[in-house]
Amino acid sequence: MVTKPLTKNIDMSRPPLDMAGYEAADGYQSLHAIAKGLAPADVLQRVKDSGLKGRGGAGFPTGLKWSFVPMGPEAPKQKYLVVNADEMEPGTFKDRLLMEGDPHLLIEGMLIAAYTIQADKAYIFLRGEYIVAERRLRKAIDEAYARGYLGQNILGMGFNLDIVLHTSAGRYICGEETALLNALEGKRANPRAKPPFPQVSGLWGKPTIVNNVETLCNLPGILTYGVDWYHSLTKGTDHGTKLCGVSGKVKNPGCWELPLGTPIRELFEDYAGGMQDGLALRGFLPGGGSTDFLLPEHLDLTLDYDVIGKAGSRLATGTMIILDDQTCPVGMVGNLMKFFAHESCGFCTPCRDGLPWVDEIFNDFENGRGTEKDLAILHEHVDYLGPGRTFCALAPGATAPLGSGLRHFREDFERHIKDKKCSYRG
């Protein structure tokens, strides 16, 4: 039985499977199953039943997201599927693996999603720096056209799909789905006001689904091996497997496919090998730079969206960033604040003006000029930049490591003020 549906074909010591190899490994079976008589509504029901949640960071149920797309004869004829392949969340390195390692899996997932919402055009929004992924995806797309899995009247179903691979040119904000749509339309990538949501009015005003790479890569397994099989994968409350990464000063940093519900300790100790010699674990961001710090006492939590949510953080991208006891927590949060300040699109005031202010204060702390008043201003910004204060989730994302960093590492901030320097740097 398949237990690692996302990575079963991935072996980075060789090129990815070509069409023949991929088909021999049950590839495109889901498309043949659809051609044998699954209606879009049948596929939607299976995806809903699977319990799949979006793997891009927000964890929204995929079937529910799709169900908002207008269907039937009254629905707009033109609809779009857009793949969010703009992986840029600090500390996140999972979609690269999928696209470089098994590009056909993404294409198969796209076919399932596009068929379900009856979109005949799909764009892959790939970050410009992912040059190997671009090359491998282009080859796989060409193979899929040649095999009749893309183009007109696919497998005689009367269903058409064209895939365009769009390579972007930077800027973290493009990962925000409405900013991404603006970028695809050739505009500055400022996020849009919601509603209307993209499912109703997205790319060029047409109904559009934006899904993350890993989300789409979950679909072929669900259709090929069934919902019951998918439900058998998990060890916890959420369904399926998840790509989980560990970076920082651990013995064996890397990215692995694990059942959801796996204890964090297993990921950290058995897979990542625990801390490098002479270092102790101080804390970690469980799912990229926009998540709240968790502490060593949280290692026995399981990798589940709700479990980590209840502990005050988010599973988000599932890629952990480890803070060791000889790295300055103030410096680490400061690095993240610099990132968010730099990547703000500049559209709304709290984010555009607030984040650089926060960044400046962290510079002051680094250089021994931090004061108690600065600390109070940082605390205020956790609120000023929080959820509901801004147009999109970038600034609230920044407040996750900021607020939790201030809470968990307060003595380090105080020590910077008292010592008038960063004592981690001697």
Added chain:
Amino acid sequence: MSSDVIASNAPTRARRLTAEEIAEIEHEMTLYPDKRAVGLEALKIVQKHQGWVSDESLLAIAKYLEIPPSDLEGVATFFNLVYRQPVGRNVMLFCNSVSCWIMGCEGLRKHMKDTLGIDFGDTSADGHFTLIPVPCLGDCDRAPVMMVGPDLHRNLTEEKIDAIVADYRNKKS
């Protein structure tokens, strides 16, 4: 004011796009339902051929795609991989996000300053290298990392950077 001129002390005029650039831009236009969407692609195409996007190039694209130059400039200056200034033969995209920071990228940045004389935004005196910070390159298990041109270099150390620099100097000169 004509839309293909930037008003300044010495008016800048659109240059003529090359046949190759036009062919590639025309191909992109088949992939999107309107011309405006091709703006970023066209900027990247021109940059691929010219190394960077000059005012003359920007105006030429705006004219060709019938996009207001101000709109296209808004796009060009938004995306950090579009270079509106000349860059060296090899652009170094140096990751300074959190995992690379934990793994010591600031020390490597200082090393490059000491050995190449360049910090973020600078081009080396020999014209070989331009150093630019880039958000997380998505290779955090092999941090610190940077790209030089299209190539990704992982698990960087000072010695590795010295070797990479020597390699590109020899290869590309």
